[in-house]
Structures are given as C-alpha cells and as structure tokens.
C-alpha cells in the first residue's frame with residue numbers, strides 16, 4: 323500500500339469522539355488534533371478527564387460526545403468496553419461509525435453489532451505513548467486496520483483516520499477483527515508479556531541462586547535483552563550473527579534449542595487453540611468478574627521480588643530510563 327496516497331481529507335470532514343483518555347485515547351486525540359481533525363473527548367470525571375483539560379480539550383460526557391460525532395472510538399480497557407458500549411449504544415445515530423484499537427470485544431461477542439452502524443479497528447503496533455512520541459517526531463508506528471463489512475468509502479475513511487493518528491509511519495496492514503485479535507493475544511501471551519518476561523526472570527533467578535551478583539545478573543539477562551532486540555530489528559536474524567561474538571553465537575546455537583524446543587512449540591499450539599476457541603477470553607472475563615485476583619497477586623509478588631529490587635537500584639543509580 324502506498325502510504326503517501328492516503329489523504330487526510332476524508333477524516334477531516336468528520337467529527338471524531340474519543341471515548342476514554344488513557345494510553346490510546348490521549349495519543350489518538352492529540353494526533354488527530356495535530357492532523358486538523360475535529361475531536362471531542364468523552365471521559366468520566368477522573369484522571370483522564372483532568373489530563374484532557376491539561377491538554378486543552380474540553381471533555382464532555384460519553385452521551386454528549388457520541389451525539390455530536392460521526393466516528394466514535396471506544397478506547398477503554400478491553401474488559402470494560404462491553405459494559406460502556408451497552409450503556410451508550412442508545413446514543414448512536416444511523417450510520418454512526420464505531421471504532422476500536424483492538425478487536426477483543428468485537429470478535430468475542432462482547433458487544434451487540436447493530437445493522438445501522440459500521441465498525442472498524444485501527445490499532446498501533448506499540449503503546450499510546452510511543453505512538454504519540456513517534457508522531458511528534460514527524461513519523462508514526464506500524465498499524466493495522468479492519469472493517470466489519472467491505473465498503474470502499476468506509477475503507478478510505480479508516481485509512482484516513484489511521485494516517486491522522488500516526489499509523490502510517492512505516493506500514494499499514496489490512497487485517498480482520500479475528501486475525502488482529504488472535505495475533506495480538508498470541509504475541510502478548512507467548513512473547514511480549516509471557517515468554518520474554520518469564521524467560522528474563524527465570525534466567526536472573528538462576529544466576530542469583532548460583533551466588534552471582536543480582537546487578538550483574540540483571541544487566542546480562544534483562545538489560546541486554548533490549549539491546550539484542552534492537553540489533554535484531556536493525557540487522558535481521560542473519561545480520562545479527564555478524565554483530566555478536568562467535569562465542570555468543572555458538573552458545574546460543576547449541577543451548578537455545580534446549581530451551582525452545584518441540585515441547586514449547588506444542589504448548590504454543592495449545593495456547594493458540596485456547597485463543598481461537600474462546601476459552602482464554604472466557605477465562606479472562608471470569609477473572610475480571612472475580613475482581614482480577616490473579617493480577618493483584620502477581621503485582622504484589624513482583625513488587626516484592628529481588629528482580630524489582632535490583633531494577634529499582636539500577637534505575638535510580640544508573641542509566642535505565644524510568645517511565
């Protein structure tokens with residue numbers, strides 16, 4: 323797709339309601355405004371509401387925002403979207419265009435799809451703060467979009483919306499609600515928030531349990547993960563092999579497969595199956611209904627962990643940028 327051929331004109335003719343002023347809501351609202359798109363922020367009275375005022379928006383109720391808008395974005399935590407959608411769908415006009423940044427609630431049936439409305443998703447491959455930062459530097463992030471029914475006019479509008487929020491920095495891929503949801507959940511669970519985090523922690527613990535200095539263990543097993551990923555992205559899997567020492571290459575080659583082997587692949591297949599058949603979604607909704615006890619327990623464990631203690635020491639005293 324030629325990103326330069328996408329025009330901002332289509333979205334500049336519309337009024338966009340950004341509901342929720344958190345990670346994505348703030349980034350999208352600010353980027354839209356800087357792209358000369360008419361934006362109304364809808365927020366409850368809380369942290370986001372106050373932040374929107376600080377950013378020179380005049381936040382209003384969800385009702386007021388929806389009634390004034392042609393495009394309504396639901397930018398809340400995924401587990402909250404169905405509840406807010408249920409309370410607010412009565413304010414849609416015929417032909418209201420409804421957007422999400424992730425397909426979870428749409429794909430797993432958390433919301434009622436109205437025949438009179440059109441639905442899309444426009445999601446960034448990166449957090450809201452990173453999106454805003456890239457946009458302010460004149461670029462953007464890779465993005466994906468999907469629409470619920472093929473419609474060239476709607477597709478043109480979604481591309482225009484995507485450009486306005488900074489999704490056209492490098493690549494804008496067309497996907498489906500199902501593919502985006504499955505890919506996103508699988509990536510989070512097996513690599514980004516599951517595999518990688520637990521791999522770093524297990525390696526850190528192994529060195530510390532063997533009597534090595536925790537700060538040395540942290541720099542090696544956690545901090546260097548950041549630098550190796552940057553190298554991998556800059557030079558590719560083959561190019562990386564020229565940038566690391568032969569000892570590192572040989573050690574990884576002969577030991578890596580002992581960790582990441584067929585058993586792990588089988589487990590990945592099971593994880594994917596749980597995503598596809600909806601059992602993960604069901605489990606997560608149940609966790610939310612129970613007050614998120616697993617998340618609370620894990621946050622407490624991490625807050626009191628040696629890994630966190632070491633991170634805090636290094637972040638305070640050294641070079642790790644603290645967010």
Ligand SMILES: NC(=O)c1ccc[n+]([C@@H]2O[C@H](COP(=O)([O-])OP(=O)(O)OC[C@H]3O[C@@H](n4cnc5c(N)ncnc54)[C@H](OP(=O)(O)O)[C@@H]3O)[C@@H](O)[C@H]2O)c1
Pocket residue numbers: 342343344345346347365366367368369370371396397398399400402406422423424445446448449450451
């Ligand atoms: N994290 C990212 O940058 C990222 C990246 C890609 C896609 N996404 C997708 O973007 C969407 C938004 O995620 P996010 O991370 O931006 O969410 P978030 O930062 O957690 O969203 C917080 C916003 O939701 C509001 N909110 C929370 N509970 C509410 C309730 N019960 N009633 C009314 N408002 C409520 C908050 O209000 P208060 O300020 O008053 O608490 C705040 O405005 C999700 O679909 C997510 O999957 C996120």
